[in-house]
Amino acid sequence: MIIHPTYFPSIVNYAAMIQAKQVLFETMDFFEKQTYRNRMYIHSANGKQKLSVQVKHTHTDGKQIYKDVLVSNDYDWQKLHWRSLETAYRTSPYFEFYEDDLYPIFHKKFKFLIDLNIKTIETLNNLLEVDFQYNKTGEFMSEYKKMADFRHLKNAKKKLQIEDELPIYTQMFNDRFDFMPNLSVLDLLFMEGPNAISYLEEIKLDKLAL
DSSP states (O other), rough: OEEEESSBHHHHHHHHHHSSSSEEOSSSSSSSSBGGGGEEEETTTEEEEEEEEEEEEOOOOOOOBGGGOEEESOHHHHHHHHHHHHHHHHSSSHHHHHHHHGGGGGGGGOOOOOHHHHHHHHHHHHTTTOEEEEEEEEESOOOSHHHBBBBGGGBSSSSSSGGGGOOOOOOOTTSOOOOOOSBBHHHHHHHHHGGGGHHHOOOTTTTTOO
């Protein structure tokens, strides 16, 4: 399958990766705004919260190849993201079990967005004890005939039909809000711990690929 490596992927995005035998990361298309490539959503006390990675826009025409997009470290967005996670999940069942492994990501300065995103995925793999083989694209191709295409999952603005079918798990602040599907997989991890892998493996993705 082919998919974009995104920032602490959404539940559906990550489920697609761990259910695949081999993964091809799309790195050669044009970077677009308002995608999961530089944002994730968590469950805060105020509802759904967006956490965005600051990036540098180095081309006047706005066209940058994904693999070349630079992270902007002029603003300490990492500190904000870590504090937001602590505030939202400090009292969750499993935050304390994973925080030591996640903490370094929010305190290391990454040059390229692609490296940051792949690091978040590799860290999740280690925490959930899953393994899949991946490669990166060397050129952009609009169509792949012999593999499932999940690149559309990068779109953070379009609701997926499958979101209404995702099983409900207990979330923080569920006394104030209805269930929020397809947040960052961190939400599932902090609430379900090792059981998160079973949840991810049971998601039916057969009708989701292009």
